[in-house]
Amino acid sequence: MTELGARLKEARTAKGYSIDDLQEITKIQKRYLAGIEEGNYATMPGAFYVRAFIKQYAEAVGLNGDELLETYKSEIPSPSNEEVTKNIPTTPSRRALGGRSSSKLMEIFPMVMVVVFVIAIIVMFWFLYQNRADDPDTEVTNDELTQENKPTFEDNENIQPDAEEEPVEEEPVEEEVVEEPKSTQQLTFVDIQGVTSTYNLTDAESYAVKLVAANNTWLNIRDENDKTLVDQAIKAGETFEFDASALSRIRIRLGHAPGNIVTINDEVVEFKSTEVTQNVVIQFNK
Incomplete structure (x- = not known):
């Protein structure tokens, strides 16, 4: 010794x-x-x-x-x-850093599609109107209109003085429903205490946790009741995934945090401390 x-x-x-x-x-x-x-x-x-x-x-x-x-x-x-x-920490890839830009693009994409659809309908009606106006077969002279509108003798005989026209019921017009774009998740940093960084996750449709190990590390995951769900070694080059959909809070502890990347729904979760061993707590606001 x-x-x-x-x-x-x-x-x-x-x-x-x-x-x-x-x-x-x-x-x-x-x-x-x-x-x-x-x-x-x-x-x-x-x-x-x-x-x-x-x-x-x-x-x-x-x-x-x-x-x-x-x-x-x-x-x-x-x-x-x-x-x-x-063991020097690696810089997150452009793909990881570009996750937020992709989220914003997906947020406005449905609105762009609605605008394109409305413009296409307007162009189609304009095109049909132009074709009908240019068709010579659709032109009618004033004499033809006058002759067509004159009542005949038989028409006069069949006129009922007390007859009342039945009202025509107008069919209700259905309003077009435009779907609002779905909200995207928000991962918000709350605070840091010692080696523990805390985040809030809102508007998420799934709760997929992923560890991409660049270096050997020890992974421990606990639930809101401090119950151990995962406790194992992860080797460099391995990827570990965990579904936290049934939980309201998790704590992730890495024995060696530098160089290793943790994501929630493909969004990078940053370890704010500079220590080797670090924790990150994610609170799910479902």
């Missing part, structure tokens, strides 16, 4: 935590926690994670993680340039 491992174990024991308790608090597998106490870093996924896990362990038992890393830097393996580069 190294001096660093002994100091961490002593702080854990003083807090009254077991290895299992510390695993629940930090979401770090207990074999890694035991390896830190024993100074056995060979079981870790890399030097970058060694430093991140030590810092989380220290903060969980009330110690200053940065100070310990500096004090015992000779005992802790340093990450290589390649590993550091791999």
Whole structure:
């Protein structure tokens, strides 16, 4: 056991935590926690994670993680340039950033279609009227109109003086119903407390959560009753999807947030903290 491992174990024991308790608090597998106490870093996924896990362990038992890393830097393996580069956060793709522009376009698209439809009807009636006006067969002379309107003798004989014309009932005209464009979802940032960022989601038709992992991370999802729904490791290059339609609130925790992208209905959810381990809470206003 190294001096660093002994100091961490002593702080854990003083807090009254077991290895299992510390695993629940930090979401770090207990074999890694035991390896830190024993100074056995060979079981870790890399030097970058060694430093991140030590810092989380220290903060969980009330110690200053940065100070310990500096004090015992000779005992802790340093990450290589390649590993550091791999864990640098990547910039979200243009497609992810362009999600809001696409939403605005879809919002006005039905209105544009209605305007085009009305213009097409006006053009069609104008075209038919022009064709009828230019047709010589439709022209009628004044003499023909006069002759056609003169009553004949037989018509006069058949006239009933007391006959009353039956009123003609006008058929009701149905009004054209124009569908209003459907509302689009609004993902609004509320606040940040420590490593937890909170958002409100309104006007959403679905509740699809997706994690695109650029780096290895540990994923934990809990519902509004703090019940664990997902608790597993996600490897770099993997995509994890989760349907939260039946829930009113979820908390997403990433053991390693930098570089990894979380979306709700394909809209990027930003982790506002600069820490390695971060939480994001999404409240659904259905």
